[in-house]
Amino acid sequence: MYQKTRAWIELNMENLAYNVEQMKSRLPGNCRLMPAVKANAYGHGMIPVAKALNKLGIRDFCVAAAKEGAELRKAGIEGEILVLGYTHPEAFPLLLKYDLTQTVVDASYARLLAGYGKKFKVHISVDTGMRRLGERSEHLSSILSFWEYQNLAITGLYSHLCVADSLSPMDIQFTLMQFQRFDTIIDALRQKGINGFATHIQSSYGFLNYPEFHYDYIRPGIALYGCNSLLSDQPRLTLSLRPVLSLKARLGSVRPLLPGESAGYGLTYTALRPMVIGTASIGYADGIPRSLSSNGYALLRGRRVPIIGRICMDQLLLDVTEISDAAPMDEVVFIGRSSFTQDDQTFSDEIKAEELALQGQTISNEILSCLGERLDRVVL
Numbered sequence: 001m002y003q004k005t006r007a008w009i010e011l012n013m014e015n016l017a018y019n020v021e022q023m024k025s026r027l028p029g030n031c032r033l034m035p036a037v038k039a040n041a042y043g044h045g046m047i048p049v050a051k052a053l054n055k056l057g058i059r060d061f062c063v064a065a066a067k068e069g070a071e072l073r074k075a076g077i078e079g080e081i082l083v084l085g086y087t088h089p090e091a092f093p094l095l096l097k098y099d100l101t102q103t104v105v106d107a108s109y110a111r112l113l114a115g116y117g118k119k120f121k122v123h124i125s126v127d128t129g130m131r132r133l134g135e136r137s138e139h140l141s142s143i144l145s146f147w148e149y150q151n152l153a154i155t156g157l158y159s160h161l162c163v164a165d166s167l168s169p170m171d172i173q174f175t176l177m178q179f180q181r182f183d184t185i186i187d188a189l190r191q192k193g194i195n196g197f198a199t200h201i202q203s204s205y206g207f208l209n210y211p212e213f214h215y216d217y218i219r220p221g222i223a224l225y226g227c228n229s230l231l232s233d234q235p236r237l238t239l240s241l242r243p244v245l246s247l248k249a250r251l252g253s254v255r256p257l258l259p260g261e262s263a264g265y266g267l268t269y270t271a272l273r274p275m276v277i278g279t280a281s282i283g284y285a286d287g288i289p290r291s292l293s294s295n296g297y298a299l300l301r302g303r304r305v306p307i308i309g310r311i312c313m314d315q316l317l318l319d320v321t322e323i324s325d326a327a328p329m330d331e332v333v334f335i336g337r338s339s340f341t342q343d344d345q346t347f348s349d350e351i352k353a354e355e356l357a358l359q360g361q362t363i364s365n366e367i368l369s370c371l372g373e374r375l376d377r378v379v380l
């Protein structure tokens, strides 16, 4: 009840299952998926997505914050949960209470965790070139020393690629160097007789562009949700991934805009001819980028309609002049497919998250992860 009444997300879990299968079919037998369900599962809804993945047999997840891990546990999610980001000591109790695995972000952080007085499950992050988190890969003796801490139960070693989405020769060279630095650390640890830790370095593009590199896990986010980061991305490994998410809203009102009249905040849009405009119940607080003001499209009854004027916090205006019979309560699609049949004529069109991102001068990861809490999440 009350779902699909204002603005909502539809989750196609069959497509999620399909994407999981597609990716699994290209992984070597012993490599497993550790999906990134951070940022509310890229806006999809962390709990419904993690539950669906748990049912598909996924036992490992990664999140950005300890708080996210705690929420997953409270919802009954089983398996390993790796916190990829920094956790402040005040939040260490969350790691213990909810059995989360914390990333060791550098040597001083290893000391901090080890000195807290409780035993933590951790993965060691190695900085192979991104210069964000991780102990620098050339600090081998420092990394080795982490194994001497009694209070660190080290179950994994990982790194992160920063230009794996690019296939320019320079970026390929850089990525291959990152793999090499990672492998050097793994080899050195094994030579010292240190084993029993899982390894991972590839996220979506690390896997799709470098599928020949094999570790214990891959950490896919955007690809699992069936999207590319950019419309122009063509990864080396082309899997037919299917978008999981659709974004829709109701048309609340349909009204004329007379020639010479302007509409919306700032009166930035002026009608040059008799027009019909529709007010959709969705705005930038729901995650429609304000930069799409007079610069984007939605789908109504299977056809494209322009967004006109400034996007408001909770509403936006559409030019529906070309859609005869456009009416309040009509469904407007912002991401996904819209199909409509009238008088033996069928209209159908699709807007992908990648297209919205291009129009809003960002990447689909940002579009998706900024979709608001206020949206209903409807599992199909």
Ligand SMILES: *Cc1c(COP(=O)(O)O)cnc(C)c1O
Binding pocket: 036, 038, 084, 160, 202, 203, 204, 205, 219, 220, 221, 222, 223, 365
């Ligand atoms: C977000 C994130 C991922 C997932 O990235 P995608 O590009 O969406 O696949 C993997 N690893 C780390 C460390 C991340 O921060």
